[in-house]
Amino acid sequence: MYFANKSFLIDLRVVNPCHHGFKEVLESNQVMKIFHDFCEDASALICQYNLICNFVFDTQIAHRLISDFLQHYDYRNINISLNNLLEEYTGQVNTKKDEINSQMQNNPDFWEQRPLTQAMIQYAAQDVQYLPLVYEKMRRMDVFDKEIIDNVTENGKIY
Numbered sequence: 001m002y003f004a005n006k007s008f009l010i011d012l013r014v015v016n017p018c019h020h021g022f023k024e025v026l027e028s029n030q031v032m033k034i035f036h037d038f039c040e041d042a043s044a045l046i047c048q049y050n051l052i053c054n055f056v057f058d059t060q061i062a063h064r065l066i067s068d069f070l071q072h073y074d075y076r077n078i079n080i081s082l083n084n085l086l087e088e089y090t091g092q093v094n095t096k097k098d099e100i101n102s103q104m105q106n107n108p109d110f111w112e113q114r115p116l117t118q119a120m121i122q123y124a125a126q127d128v129q130y131l132p133l134v135y136e137k138m139r140r141m142d143v144f145d146k147e148i149i150d151n152v153t154e155n156g157k158i159y
Helices: 022-027 039-049 059-069 082-090 097-106 118-129 131-139 146-155
Strands: 033-035 056-058
Touching: 033 131, 056 059, 059 082, 059 131, 082 131, 097 118
Parallel strands: 033 056
Antiparallel strands: none
């Protein structure tokens, strides 16, 4: 999670999100949560904790809507990767992506190991730290009006 210019790593294998106020934040209609490709995260939260996240802004859905509006029809816009999205909107990429992806392919239980390595922590932090900037850049686009924001957050509810 990225908040107040800091990345916070919450290990859901150790911390139950229904404690420590985390559930209230995720379920809040007042606090926008920015994710990229929230579908699997949403499914895990629902199945494992019966927790439904409200007021979600999914950058993948937003990018798809913006691309449709601008008539940039390209199969890569349907499910744009986080690194491609970050590069397109911020010029940044997750510098640990290739290293971690390689390790994940070689070890299906990669994320089960504890303690997390420094590379795993950096990877997780980089995956969220630029999302607020992506949101701000998307929001400032001429095509990005209240209707699109409402559409994205509404679509974020139907996972």
